[in-house]
Amino acid sequence: MLLHARGVSLGAMEFSSTETGKPFITTQGIDPPIAFNVSHDNGLVVMASSTNSNIGIDVMKVSLPGRDTFISFVEAMGDQLTAHERQLVASALNQAQALEHFFWMWTAKEAYTKALGIGLGFNFRRVEFDPVNNILLVDGMVPKGWRFSKFVVIQGDERYQGVVAESVGGEETSILPETGPHEWLVVQKASNFIRDAVQKFEC
Numbered sequence: 001m002l003l004h005a006r007g008v009s010l011g012a013m014e015f016s017s018t019e020t021g022k023p024f025i026t027t028q029g030i031d032p033p034i035a036f037n038v039s040h041d042n043g044l045v046v047m048a049s050s051t052n053s054n055i056g057i058d059v060m061k062v063s064l065p066g067r068d069t070f071i072s073f074v075e076a077m078g079d080q081l082t083a084h085e086r087q088l089v090a091s092a093l094n095q096a097q098a099l100e101h102f103f104w105m106w107t108a109k110e111a112y113t114k115a116l117g118i119g120l121g122f123n124f125r126r127v128e129f130d131p132v133n134n135i136l137l138v139d140g141m142v143p144k145g146w147r148f149s150k151f152v153v154i155q156g157d158e159r160y161q162g163v164v165a166e167s168v169g170g171e172e173t174s175i176l177p178e179t180g181p182h183e184w185l186v187v188q189k190a191s192n193f194i195r196d197a198v199q200k201f202e203c
């Protein structure tokens, strides 16, 4: 759809992926170039795109997977968190808040490492995200020139949390909260999206 909006015909749309599996557009002559990244969990697929910057996105349903109890879940995932992150999860007011904290941390780590194109090959403990104070550190320092955008998608009684990480350049790094105007976030039913795509490509 992004390429269609740039006037690229279906036959000219070409994609490849890096050695570590990150897909990218190889269609020639896209100016400015489009970077994109995809994430999916349960019933939700999300895509983020950007021009002239590396981008990564991750989304997860806020719930305990499978038959995990909260304790077993935190024990299983805890070694991917820093000491400060574990402390934030442990000091949450209740289990719901602890899960929210955890999924902000996890999706921020994944979005950042997916923007780098490395994914789980990057030691997640090198990335520390404090979702209470909205501070993200890599190797103990704020990385330069990044924008992290938190978002929430509610589908019925399911809550999904996610983060978009973009290397925008410059010295400043910002964390955009999940609250507030998110005109960049468009939520569509898959059936509507596919119907629109089919109609566009038939023309």
Ligand SMILES: CC(C)(COP(=O)(O)OP(=O)(O)OC[C@H]1O[C@@H](n2cnc3c(N)ncnc32)[C@H](O)[C@@H]1OP(=O)(O)O)[C@@H](O)C(=O)NCCC(=O)NCCS
Binding pocket: 019, 020, 021, 022, 023, 037, 038, 039, 040, 041, 056, 057, 058, 059, 110, 113, 114, 115, 116, 117, 118, 119, 120, 121
């Ligand atoms: C990328 C990765 C973190 C995805 O984890 P996940 O939470 O299970 O999945 P998500 O739904 O968030 O993202 C999946 C999407 O990320 C994209 N993706 C795949 N590899 C990626 C990478 N290295 N960087 C960024 N994005 C990647 C794909 O579009 C994929 O969608 P697909 O499964 O439909 O093809 C994980 O697969 C990973 O670490 N891959 C790298 C593996 C690696 O380093 N291999 C080296 C051996 S060659």
